[in-house]
Amino acid sequence: MEYNEFITHVQSLAQSNSREEAERATRATLATIKERLPQDEAQAVAAELPLELGQPLQATEGESNASFSMQEFISRVSQKENIEPTTTVIHVRAVFAVLQNAINPEKFAKFHHYFDHGYEELFTTSPNSEIPAL
Template identity: 35%
Template sequence: MQHDEFIGQVQNRARLDSRGAAEAATRASLETLAERIPPSLAEKLAAQLPREIGEHLLRVAYAPDLPATGVRMSREEFFDRVAQRSGADLPKAVHEARCVVEVTDEATVGALAGKVRDSLDDDLADVLFAGSSGPSAA
């Protein structure tokens, strides 16, 4: 999947009014996800995404001046962080993050999305991956 297609899918699924809003939702969601998952997993995920999208994961996963990755956080804390980064209210941030994860899931191959899901607490994973079905057969 190419960058424009990825962002277009996020914009369409999240019903956002601009590509800029889709970019912001993608950045906020993936940066927060990168705080939560191990750096090696963020790196593998980034490698399967368009370069500009994957950079959101890598920027956080390997930033020496940011808090450690793989940090345990509640579902509420995760979505609060997404909302703070994106500027969206909490319900909208939850919806946007789910859309970003759904598109990310479809853009990757193999068991990678399952590994990401398994690295999260069940409560968070259940919300984030509620609409994901994995890569589509092409």
């Protein structure tokens, strides 16, 4: 999946007002995913994404493989986006849904494994179910 397609899908699923909002949501979510995953796993996901999307997952600053709750995950993304947490949840769900369709299913299953049961509400869409063809 190419960068523009990824962002367009995030914007559509999140019902974002602008492309810039979808880009901010995507960058903030990916940067927070990087804080949650082991470095090698974040790099494996990044390798399957366009360069512009892979960069936040490959950044060297910040914690890696930190264990924190879904609420903390949402809080971190919310702070990065500088928006309300309720809107952040919608954005994160959209990014996760597009990510699920952008990377190979085995890699996504491994990625999903790093998020405990408390995160399930962020993984509510099934593969290909809500992402329309462009």
